[in-house]
Structure formats: C-alpha cells, structure tokens
Amino acid sequence: MRIARWTVTDLIHDGFVIDDRVVEFPDGLTVADVLARGLSATGELYERVRDAAATPLADIRLLAPLVPAAVRDFVAFEEHVEGVSAGVEGKSDVAPEWYEAPTFYFTNPHTILGPDEPVSPPVTERLDFELELAAVIGAAPGVGQANLTAGDAASVIFGYTIMNDWSARDLQGREMKVRLGPAKGKDFGMSLGPWIVTADELAPYLDADGFLAVRAEVYVNDELVGEDLVSNMGWPFPELVAYASRNSCVVPGDVLGSGTVGNGGCLGELWGRNGSLTPPPLQTGDIVRMVVEGVGELVGAVGAHVAAPQLPRARTRTRARRR
Known part of the structure; x- marks a missing residue:
C-alpha cells in the first residue's frame, strides 16, 4: 500500500495511491489517524476503498506524506562518514565510537517539504543534499514504551519514505566546532515523499541479515x-528504532532517517574524497x-537563497558574581 497526502483546489486530502490514481480514506481519516491505528487496520481500510471513486494522480499535487511527530536522522553508513570526515578533518576517519551505537540527531519537524516543493536555503556557499531512506512509525504493541528490543521495534515500523536532508555545509561546520x-x-528544509510505502511492500527486499537491499540513486x-544499496547501513532499521527508544520512546508519526547513503549520497562525501568542491555545490x-527502489522518486528544486537578519557577536562580559 502507498499512503499519501495531496491537494486539489487548495484542499488537503489523505488517502491511498492505487496505481495511477488517488483514493481518499473513508470517514474523513487522516494519515495521522491511520498511523495511530496501525498497519493491520490500514489493510482493512484499503479493502474498503480500493474500488471507490478516484482522482487521477496527474490531477493532484502531492504533499509531504505526513506531518511528523518528531524527526530523528541517523548516520548509519560508514562510507558516508569516511568521505565527509576527509573534507572536514583533512583525513578519512571513522571514530571508534561510531561503531558502538547508531548515533542520530533531532531535526526540525516544522520545515518539512513535499515532492516538487522548492527549498529556500539560507545564504550559503556549500548547499548540499542528502539521500536517505526513512522509516515511519505506526501503532503496534510496544509503541510509546521505552527500551524496545530490535524484534519489537520491527513491528512498529509502519512503512518507508524517501528523505532529502538539505544541508548548508559551511554553516554546519561552524556550528559543530x-x-x-x-x-x-540543517533545519531550514527536509523533503519527504513521494508517499509512504507500507513495510510489507519492501519485505521481499530484506536480505538474510534483515537489511533492506533496495537500490538508491540521486541525480x-x-x-x-550517487548510488548505493541501503543494505550497506551499519545497522538495520529495527535496531535504529530500538536505539531511539532507549530510555525514551517512539510514537506514531515519528520519522527515522537512515542517514546519508555512501558512494555519493551527498556532495560533502565527494568533496572529501576529491579534495575539492567537485562536483560543485548546489545552485539556485x-x-x-x-x-529508491520499491518506493519511488522524490524531486526537489533549489529556490532562491534567503538572507536572515544579522545578530551581533557574543559580548565580552565581566564574569562578576554579584550585581
């Protein structure tokens, strides 16, 4: 099943993508409602509406397939870390700590972009993309609880979507110092889409070790x-979800990105390997x-850069302990 959100004459609709048409969920349900019901209940909805009145896919504009509850972005590809570290540190290096756990950061759920929606980047000389596959969490036993096992975590993955984590590398480098x-x-834009493909649809691509061996390409x-197999991740998706739930929880609507695939999944990796800004940074x-094989394609254009109001540098203070 493919789950999507779209607009027709400025109204937002939620439903299924069936072949080359879209069919609305019954009873006014939204994607958020469907995720909260879980995958098995979604199958029942699909059977109810699969032959209902439909709208051609060509007549609608797709939106991001969900409004995320939270967005975690992992760094699960060793090859990506090798290349980016060469550009940042002058040598290819993967910290020993990377191998210990699937590290992630939280990013902005309020600047999500949909298919064909242009990004408005800040003023930057090193605009980049990041090709990722993302898991979407749905209702299942254990969801919302802390410390899921990898086995339990597999059942809470509702489906997958493509993620483009737009990045201003010069701003990122300054901040991380x-x-x-x-x-x-990072937080000015992240594209998701074109829809959520339910986890059962990608099950045939699972290899013997539980990794999703789908091909990912970026043009x-x-x-x-760049091109890679998503199965080159250091950890399979259920282990990413389990780690995210450590002493915490994941809930329906959470999005967990795989991190950037290797072999050119972003320009930053290639800059590190080539020792120069080759290929060049993205331009307006x-x-x-x-x-991504089994999912579809996600297209985004680079819009005009937007200058933000300036802030002053930090002030020198006396460090007095009394007024």
Whole structure:
C-alpha cells in the first residue's frame, strides 16, 4: 500500500495511491489517524476503498506524506562518514565510537517539504543534499514504551519514505566546532515523499541479515551523482528504532532517517574524497531527483537563497558574581 497526502483546489486530502490514481480514506481519516491505528487496520481500510471513486494522480499535487511527530536522522553508513570526515578533518576517519551505537540527531519537524516543493536555503556557499531512506512509525504493541528490543521495534515500523536532508555545509561546520549541532546548517528544509510505502511492500527486499537491499540513486540536473544499496547501513532499521527508544520512546508519526547513503549520497562525501568542491555545490535552479527502489522518486528544486537578519557577536562580559 502507498499512503499519501495531496491537494486539489487548495484542499488537503489523505488517502491511498492505487496505481495511477488517488483514493481518499473513508470517514474523513487522516494519515495521522491511520498511523495511530496501525498497519493491520490500514489493510482493512484499503479493502474498503480500493474500488471507490478516484482522482487521477496527474490531477493532484502531492504533499509531504505526513506531518511528523518528531524527526530523528541517523548516520548509519560508514562510507558516508569516511568521505565527509576527509573534507572536514583533512583525513578519512571513522571514530571508534561510531561503531558502538547508531548515533542520530533531532531535526526540525516544522520545515518539512513535499515532492516538487522548492527549498529556500539560507545564504550559503556549500548547499548540499542528502539521500536517505526513512522509516515511519505506526501503532503496534510496544509503541510509546521505552527500551524496545530490535524484534519489537520491527513491528512498529509502519512503512518507508524517501528523505532529502538539505544541508548548508559551511554553516554546519561552524556550528559543530562548538560541540553542538547541526542546527541552522540543517533545519531550514527536509523533503519527504513521494508517499509512504507500507513495510510489507519492501519485505521481499530484506536480505538474510534483515537489511533492506533496495537500490538508491540521486541525480542533479539529470546527471547521476550517487548510488548505493541501503543494505550497506551499519545497522538495520529495527535496531535504529530500538536505539531511539532507549530510555525514551517512539510514537506514531515519528520519522527515522537512515542517514546519508555512501558512494555519493551527498556532495560533502565527494568533496572529501576529491579534495575539492567537485562536483560543485548546489545552485539556485538545480533539480535534485532521488530514486529508491520499491518506493519511488522524490524531486526537489533549489529556490532562491534567503538572507536572515544579522545578530551581533557574543559580548565580552565581566564574569562578576554579584550585581
């Protein structure tokens, strides 16, 4: 099943994508409602409406397939870390700590972009994309509870969507020198779509070790820049979900990105490997197209850069302890 949100004459609709048409959920249900009901209940909904009145896919505009409750983005591809570290640190290096656990950061759920929706980046000289596959959490036994096992975590994955984590690498690099971030280097836009493909649809791609062996590609202005198998992750998706739930919880509507795939999943990796800004950073008007086997394709254009109001530098203070 494919789950989507779309607009027709400025009204938002939620439902299924069936072949080349869209069918609304019954009873006014939204994607958030469906995720809260879980995968098995969604199958029952599908059977109710699969032959209902439909609208051609060509007549609607797809939106991001959900409004995320939270967005976690992992860094699960060793090859990506090797390349990016070469550009940032001058040498290819994977910290020993990377191998110990699937590290992630929280990013902004309020600047989510949909298919064909242009990104408005900050003023940056190193605009980049990141090709990722993301898991979407739905209702299942254990969801909302802390410390899921990997086995339990597998059942809470409702489906998958493509993620493009737009990145301003120069802003990101400055921030992370302060031992925090990424923040303003990342939080201006993240594209999701074109829809959520339910987990059962991708089950045939699982390899013997439980990794999703789907092919992922990214093109800039129709030129292939990167390609990888998602199964090159250091951890399979259920282990990412289990780690996210450690002493915490995941809930329906949470989005968990795989992190950037290797072998050109972002320009930053290639800059590190090539020792130069080759290929060049993204420019206004560039078109980034991501294709993931079994899911679909997500297209986004680079819009005009938007300058933000300036803030002053930190002030020198006396460090007095009394007024």
